[in-house]
Amino acid sequence: MWQIMKRRMSPLAVTGATIFMIIQVIANLSLPRYTADIVNKGIANGDIGLIQHYGMIMLGISLIGILAAAGNVFLASRVSQGLGRDLRNDIFTKVVNYSNDEFDEVGTSSLITRTTNDVLQIQNVVMMMLRMMIMAPITLIGASFLAYQRDHQLTTIFLYVIPIMFIVIGGLMFFAVPLFKKMQKLTDALNLVFREGLTGVRVIRAFRRDKFELNRFDTANANYTNNALRVYSIVAGMIPLMTLIMSGTNVGITWMGANLIANQTTQTGNMIAFMTYAMQILFSFMMLSMVFVFVPRAQAAAVRINEVLNLETKITDPAKPLPLTAEHISLKFDHVNYRYRSAEKLALTDINVDMQAGQTLAIIGGTGSGKSTLINLIPRLYDVESGAVEVNGLDVRQVSTAALRDQISLVPQKALLFKGNLRDNMKYGNENASDDDIWRALEIAQAADFIKADQGLDTVVEQGGNNFSGGQKQRLAIARALVKDAAIYVFDDSFSALDFKTDAKLRQNLKEDPKMKEKIVVIVGQRVSTVASADEILVLDNGNMAGYGSHEQLMQDSPVYQDIVASQIRKAGTENG
Template sequence: MLKLYKLLKPYTLYIVVSLVLIFLQTTSDLYLPTLMADIVNSGVMKGDTDFILKTGGIMLLIAAGGAVCAVISTFLSAKASVGLGRIIRDKVFARVEGFSLHEFDRIGTATLITRTTNDITQIQQVTFMIMRMMVSSPLMAIGGILLAYSKDKALTGVLGIALPVLALTIFLVARKAMPLFKAVQVKIDKVNLVLREKLTGIRVIRAFNRMEHEGARFAEASLDLTNNYIKVNRIMAFLMPTLMLIMNLTTIAILWYGSIRIDQGRMDLGALVAFTQYAMQIMFSMLMFSMMFIMVPRAQASAARINEILNSRPDIEDPRQPKTVRELRGLVEFKNVTFSYHGAEQPALNDISFTAKPGEVTAIIGGTGSGKSSLVNLIPRFYDVDSGSVLVDGLDVREISQGELREKIGLVPQKAVLFSGTIADNIRYGKPDASGEEIREAAEVARAAGFIAEMKDGFETLIAQGGTNLSGGQKQRLSIARALVRRPEIYIFDDSFSALDFKTDAELREALKKETLQSTVLIVAQRIGTVMDADQIIVLDNGSIAGTGTHQDLLTSCEVYREIVSSQLSGEEIA
C-alpha cells in the first residue's frame, strides 16, 4: 500500500496542512478537561460565578477553534483521499487499456471491474481514516496518558491495568477478523462474475429456461459473501460491548479509587473530573486506532490486487524504436506462423504462410475451431505469434507501434459491438473527424442507410447499451460502416456477414468491391457464397492450411473445401 501512497505527491500540501490542523484539534481536545478541572476547583467549589463564565467562555472558544480545525482538516483529507482514488483509477484504466487479450483471458473481466471500483474505494476510505485517525488517535492517547499522570500518579495505575486488557481484546478480535476481511474481495469477484454472466446472457438463460439455475448460482455466491460478512459482524458485535464494558468498568474503578483519594485529601474533585475525561479520551482513541488495524488489512488486500494490475507487464508492447512504414500499401504476409493460446495444449495455428495483396480479396474459410478468427487477430497484433512472423508492408508487426499499425486497419469483429450514443457517433468512431457526408456514404455502402432513414431521428437515433434496440443484421451493417468511414489500407471482415440475408450479403459485397479497390481485403466467412468470388481462398483445417487458391482450383485440389461446398450447395450449384 505504501507504493500506492507515493501517488499522493500532488496532494502533499493538503496532507501537511491537514496534519497540522489535526494536531491543533487534538491539542484543544486535550486542553478542555484541564479547564473543566479549573472550573470545578476554582469556580464551583468556591462559588465564583465570574470565574465559571470566564473559563467557560475560553472553553467555548477553544472548542470552536477545534471544530473549525476538524472541519477543514476533514475537507482536506477527503480531497486528498478522493484524489488518490482518481489517480489510481486512471492508472489502472490506462494499464488495462494496454493489456493484450492474453491478459484479459488470464485475469478476467469481472475481477478487473471489482479492482477498479470496490478495491480502489477501500483504499480511498482507509486513506481518509489514516489521515484523520492514525495521527489524532496516538496523539490523543499519549497526550491523555501524560496529562492524566500529571493529575494523579497513583490513579494512573488503573489505566495501567485497563489499557493492556483493552489492547489484548482488540488484538484477539483483529487477528480473528483480518482473514475474513481479506476474503471479502475474492467473494465480491465471484458475485460480480455470476451477475455479469447473468446480465449478458439473459436471452440464452430465458431461452433455455435456466432462470432457476442461474438464480441458484447467484444465491450461492451471494450467500457465501453474506456468510463471510455475518462472521465479521459477529466478531465486531462482540467487540463493541466488550470494549464498552472495559471502558465502563475502568470509569467505575477510577471514580471509586479517586473518591478514596479525595477522602484522604490526596486529590481534589477537579482533578478526578479531568482524569475521568482523559481516561475516556485515551480509551476512545485506542478504540479508533483499533478500527484502523481492522480496516487496513482489507485495504492491503485491495492494494495487492491493484498492484498486481499496475505491476503486470503487457505481453504486447511497442518496440523501443518503432519502425515507420514508408510505402503505404497494405500488403499482409504470414511467414511460417505458429500461435497458441495461453494454457492451450495444442497450437491454434500451425506453420501458416500466405500473402494478401492490395486490390485483392483474400477469403479464409474452414470448420468451427479451425483457427480463422485467431489468424486475423494476429494482424492488428491482438496476440503475438509463438514463432514465424506477420508482416505488414514488409515490416514485422512487432517492429511497428501498435497505434500506427492499427491506423492502417479497418476491423469488423465477429460479434458486432456498438456503443451507447447516436448512430452517427458509432459510425464516426472509426474516424473521429468524419464529416456528415462521409458518414452517409459509409452507411450507403454498408447498406445501412435504408433502415436508418426509416428511424424517427435518422443518424441521430440513440443506440441503447450494446445496441439492444437493433437487430443483428443492423448492428453488423453499422459495424461495417464504421470500418468503411476510416478508409483503411487493410479491411478485416471477421464473419461479418453471418446475420445478413443472402440478397443483402450479395449487394453489400458488390458495393464493397468499388470501395476497396486499392485496399487489402480479408474476409472470414462460413458461407461458400460469401467467399467463392474471392481472388484467393485459404482453407483452414485444425489450425493448418489445407488448401489455397480460387474457388475452381480448390474444388479440384482440396478435399476439405469440397466437403464444405457440398454441405452448402447442391450438385447443380456446384457445377
C-alpha cells in the same frame, strides 16, 4: 499499499491534513485542564468571573478545534478521493493496453471488482489513516501524559484496563481479518455470476435454465452474505465490549477518585479531568483497533490492484518504432506460428499468406480452426510465437501499436454499438468524418434504408445497440469500420446474421467502391457464398493451412474445402427439399 499511495497522494495536502489534526488533538486535550480549573478554582471558591473567563477560553479552543477538524476532513477527503480517481484512471489506462492474453488471465468480472470495490477499500482506509491513524496515537500519548500529570495514583487503573483491551481487540482481529480478506474473492465470484446472468439472459431463457442460474446466484450471494454477516458481527461486537470496558473504567476511576478525595490527596476537578483523559485514551485504542481491522482488507485490495498494474503485457512498442505509411499497402503472414498462453499445442502452424492492395483475402474453416486467432494477429491483439506478420512491408512488432492500428479497421465477431447517437458511433474510428462519408459507408453496408426510416444520423443508439436487430447491428458495425480510412479492412465473420441477398449486395458494394479497390479486405466467413468471390481463400483446419488459392483452385486441390462446399450444398438441398 504504500506503493500505490505514495505516487498518487499530494504531500502538501497530506501535510496540511496532519497539521490540522494535530491542532484538533491539542484543542481536545486542552479542554479537560480548564474543566478541572473551573471545578477546583471557580466552583470551589464561588468565583463566577473565573468560571466565565475559563468558559470563554474553552469556547475559543472548541471553535479552533472545529475549524481544524473541518480542515482535516476537507483535505483528507480530497486526498482519498483524488487517490481513487487516479487509481481508477491508471487501472483503466493499463487495462486498455492489455493484450487478449492478459484479459483472459485476469478476467473481466475481476477487473470490474478491482476497479470499483478494491479501489473503494483503499480510499476508505486512506481517509481513516488521515483521520484516525493520526488522531489516535497523538491523543493516546498526550492524554496519557496529561492524565499522569493530573494524578499519577489514578493511572494504576490502566494496568488492569489496557491488558484487557489488548486481549479483546487482538481476539476480534484474529477472527475478523481473514474474513475481510475472503470478502474480496467472494465479491469477485458474485460479480462473475451476476455478469454472466445479465449478458447471457437470452441463452438462459432459451434453455429454461432460470432456476439453475437463480440457484447459482443464490449460492454466491449467500456465501458473500454469510461471510459479511460474520465479519461485521465481529466488528459490531467491538462497540458494546469497548463501551463495557469504558464504563468499568469510569466506575473504577470514580471509586478510586472518591477515596483519594476523601483522603484529601486529590481534588474533584482532577478526577473529572482524569476521567476525560481516560476516555480519550480508550477511544484512541478503539480507533486504532478499527484501523488495524480494516487495513488488512485494504492491503488485500492493494495486492489485487498491483497485480493488474504490474502485469506486464506481451504487446509492447519497440524502443525505436519504424514509421508505418500506407504508400505500399500489403499484408503478409510469413511462417506464422501461434500458441495461446500456457497451451501445449500450437493454435496456428506455419501460416503463409501474401496480399497486395486491391485484393481480397477470405478465411474459411471449421469452428475452432483458428480463423479469429489469425486475424487478431494483424492488429497485434496477440503476438506470434515465431514467424512474422507484416503490414505495408514492416513487421508489426517493429512499429508502434497506435500507428499499426491506425492502418487497420476491424469488425469483430460480436457487433457492439455504444450508447449515444448513430453519428457518434460512426465517427468512432474517424472523428473528422463528414456526414457524406458516413452515408457512403451506410450505403455500402446496406444500412442506409432503415437509418433513413428512423431519425437519420441522429438515431438514438441504446446501450449495446439493443434497439437494433442482430443483422442491423452487424451492418452498422461494418459501416463504422468503413468510415475509418485504413489500409486493411478485416471482417471477422461479420456477415453471419445477414441473409444471402444482403450478403451478396454488401460484398458487391465493397468490390465496386473506388476507395475500397485500393485497400486490402480480409473476410472471415462460414458460408462458401461469402468467400467464393475472394481473390485468395485460405482454408484452415485445426490451425493448419488446408488450402490456399482461388475458389476454382481449391475445388480441385483442397479436400477440406471440397467437404465444406459439399456439406453446404447438401444442407441447402435438404432445406429446399
